[in-house]
Amino acid sequence: MTAWTDHLAHRGATLGDDARSASFADATTEARSADGTIAVPLLHLGTLRAVGPDSAEFLHNLVSNDVKKLPADGAEWNSFNSPKGRMIASFLLWSEPEGHAFALSADILPAFLKKLSMYVLRSKVKLSDARADTALIGLAGPDAAAAALGAGALLPEADMKQTVTDAGLRCIRLSPTRYLLAAPIATAGAAFDAACAAGATAAGTTAWQLDMIRAGLPLITAATQEEFVAQMLNYELIGGVNFHKGCYPGQEIVARTQYLGKLKKRTYRVALPAGTEAGPGTDLYAPDFGEQSAGKLVNVAPTADGGFEALAVLQCSSAEAGEVRVGAPDGPRLSLLDLPYALA
Template sequence: MSINNHDRAPENLAGYLPLAEKRVVRISGAGTDKFVQGQFSQNVDEITSEQSLRAAACTPKGRAYLLTRFVRDGDDLLMDVEDELADAALGQLKKYLMLFRGTTMEAQPQARILGLIGEQAAIAVAGEPARSLEAPGQVTRTDQGFLVRVEDLPGGNPRFEFWQTGDKPAGLAELPELTAEQWQAASIAAGVPWLTGATTEAYVPQMLNLQHLQGIHFKKGCYTGQEVIARMHFLGQLKKSLFRLDFAGTDTAPAPGSKLMADGKAIGDVVNAVMTGATQGTLLAVLRHDAANKPLQLAEDESATLTVVDLPYPVPERDTPEPENT
């Protein structure tokens, strides 16, 4: 392969990684779609055999406790859940699932998700149909599972997830295996956050840019947390959103939930961070729009330098003036 994975810049990666921290959960039964429609920020009718979409499950106050992706498998829906959050998130959802007799939500221990970077890895698991996936969310099915295109890296290097439900090897043995840190750095470069124990229930989905990642449908019907999410959208009340920053001058990535400071005041929190070199790394943070252009510091390590980096997608809410009388 021409790409050298010793170059740790995420834009230059290629290969695969089993995403061991993710569980695959299957929702089955007559109430599947109604249950999902009532608990997630996505319009279930738009999750099809050809389109996979992200979504958030939220508290009644609109705070996200689960960020997931849905894949349609016949009449069933598959979703991914971070292992760290699975027990609490699934426990919360099952309180509502009880209203749908005969509908189940169960982890699939035999299933796994592989993270793939580069077209060669996608072709290795899905063959030539992988070339037909040109945009995030597009899906092709194989006899072993589902190949989903996810958000590209800056510069257009494609990323995929293979949701393997069969038991045959995925055909990736000759490709380089990525590290967990490399996959995380790639997700950060693509502007895609994930929740941890420190950040669950901390943010309204728009603060995590989920509306720009095919994760919120603002015209669907009511769901838990919808009133808060809709008000923030339609009244232009979003004052914080997700930013990407590079950091240097430290040998430890800041933990999720770490405070970012400007002018001696806390103006945001780290959502995800990973080292990309001995003394440098990259992170996603939710920051106040009115302070993001100021000199920034980590509250726990003032010697580290922080530089805001453009996300690969626009966030127009940062430039939208606040409506009057709201």
């Protein structure tokens, strides 16, 4: 255990396998806490770091967003895709003084680091797993800004902007009610405790996942790698794709999807009834596709009523028809919920 996870355990957190999740209460209580202001140890995410003079150019040539124009105080949603345009990793990328860092799903981090390292060649950049020295904390809810201030952070003035203190506490504003803190391992516990003392409720992984689902912000995990083109995940709608930059793996497919024909699949926010056994990668079915899969679940989190909310990539025609089943053509029926942004 690290000093960070040891601190969480002493606070009463139950840590999951490989310390990639945490919970402070039962699923219903965790879900209910997401209606207020929460502080969450983001153990399901991990940080990679790129250091060196070629960091911007190296990453820019590989990912879906514009890294060269990312300002020193900026952050952006981004992705790495296969040559066929299918997303291998989604992540939040931010600038650092000596390069860049990005937060992605911890279950794909080691393999993704290995894959990304294959592209380094003669570039003056060093890639590393930063989980041993950087802890991620999520703050969400109506008083998230006050919790961030309480933790000792400086508040960014706009969305997708960041600040960093002299003590190395980085604060990224995802929205006015959502912040991500990247803290040195040695001081992460104190920052977490201070955020809670400032009014946030200590909450577990599923509470943050539920909040991200409600925000319409998808996360690629091992179960969904190479399943979706960026637009299927609404990635261009949340600012994760730049259509004016140069080539990168999968760029031709992503561009073709944008400019030729009508997009057939989108990400929808959905509700699943209590008792549904489904996770990321579970197939969805609809009458207009018969026995053929009409989509897949991307992220799933329990709700306070015993059911689940999820982000689901689904055929637009099936979503419009309104009858979609989980796991089998006769499986539990899901219902569509609103997203905080319009589907173009």
